[in-house]
Amino acid sequence: MNDSTPATDSTGWAQIGAVLAAVGASLCCVAPVLFISIGVGGAWMSSLTALEPYRPIFVAITVALLIFAGWRLYRRRPSCESDAACAQPAVRRRQRLIFWLLVIPVLALLTFPWYAPAFL
Numbered sequence: 232m233n234d235s236t237p238a239t240d241s242t243g244w245a246q247i248g249a250v251l252a253a254v255g256a257s258l259c260c261v262a263p264v265l266f267i268s269i270g271v272g273g274a275w276m277s278s279l280t281a282l283e284p285y286r287p288i289f290v291a292i293t294v295a296l297l298i299f300a301g302w303r304l305y306r307r308r309p310s311c312e313s314d315a316a317c318a319q320p321a322v323r324r325r326q327r328l329i330f331w332l333l334v335i336p337v338l339a340l341l342t343f344p345w346y347a348p349a350f351l
Contacts, residue, residue: 242304
């Protein structure tokens with residue numbers, strides 16, 4: 232018996248995709264501050280700012296994937312057998328907890344350009 236269903240698999244992939252897109256969206260801003268704070272510097276860091284024009288695309292992808300994952304977790308009831316893992320309320324609560332534990336750092340990464348000057 233396979234405990235994963237298409238509903239939980241697509242939610243997991245949406246969450247992973249949202250995290251990766253958020254990292255891509257904040258790479259232009261977070262990476263230079265992170266590297267400077269640990270003492271790494273150089274002219275190559277200016278190439279990270281070349282990703283700035285693509286930031287709105289990454290932000291849109293991140294928000295879309297988070298909305299999709301939230302919709303799959305809260306609005307849509309997965310069709311699964313009564314003895315499958317997706318039918319257990321504890322599994323559903325755990326999935327929602329993981330979702331919110333991912334949303335918080337993802338939103339912190341997306342909003343980093345607004346509060347980055349506080350670190351400099």
